[in-house]
Amino acid sequence: MSSPSIGVFALQGDVREHLAVLTDLGVDAFGVRRPEELARCDALVLPGGESTTMYKLARTFELFEPLVDRIRTGMPTFGTCAGMIMLADRIEDGTEGQETLGGLDITVRRNAFGRQVDSFEGHIAFDGFEDPVHAVFIRAPWVEDLGEEVEALATVPAGPAAGRIVAVRQGSLMATSFHPEVGSDDRIHRYFVDLVKQS
Template identity: 65%
Template sequence: MSAGRTDVTIGVLALQGDVREHLHALTSAGATARPVRRPEELERVDGLVIPGGESTTMSKLADVFELREPIRKRIEGGMPVYGSCAGMIMLATEVLDGRPDQQGFGGIGMTVRRNAFGRQVDSFEAPVEITGVPGPPFHAVFIRAPWVERVADGVEVLGRVSAGPAAGRIVAVRQGNAVATAFHPELTGDLRVHRYFAELVGEAAG
């Protein structure tokens, strides 16, 4: 990536899920991070993280806090956005095994299968090589995670599970300024994914 601005602010959608962990990871990665619960708070950030959590609850609260359309419009306007686990589901254009009334924000042309890896007891960890993230394979933590069934033209596959019964499944993607992972980098202490996104935000703002 080319150099961008460093004086950027990244919001974390603070409706539900592992908000605190993402705020801490972004701050540790050198970014200015703020929780976002209201449309006026969304207006003051250069990029947005949609955390892991429960996607159906997140979908309902996005309407309660009148954030769904403002977030959609910011994404359509090019605001960088990163979704992890439930955040990946919220960025998908199609969700399999979701609730009929569940709505997301869109942003990435992909079909995601909700809870694809199984229930909470089936959570696991696995190494994943991520395109654009230098260094050894990322130690990925999957918790009731989705996977990507298929992607549209223009969507770059950044990472796949490399071993086990789910080997080959797509778990990291990017389309333009939108990035998503099926795993939780905020739980590992490895800041490379958050630095990658912070660089993307800086590049878009610069």
């Protein structure tokens, strides 16, 4: 696959930022709001935003079941922050009745690092990268529990949350607690694009 078509879930969240990074990497990137747009996707990004709003909008726009089906049948998908929650099979501290698309055999804790005022940024080591990545955490989740087939790609290096898992991969699915679309480092998106090309 030379230049994959990668959609960004565009009903809520950091859509423009992801589209900009993917476009700069030479990818055919576009927003996904309807099932017919999802059908064009070789892969999908679920951006940061508000996970409860995202699943409700996906239901409203009749995207929820098509998304579940595409993820279940192997479409590479990358979730950031709220997108990680959307991909998780299990949630701690979710709202009553909160649904996820599932696919990643992980348990995530919603708003694990605290409220908006507790947002922070720092450098973390990312598996396979020579230099650390600059990670921006905004009302971010963390991974409480990993299934056997899930690989941890990054953990918090220091502070009260030291050792908490903040990036994972399971086959063609990956997720980060933080926002790699913020700033000028495109390595995590490049990692995902390479994963898509290999799928």
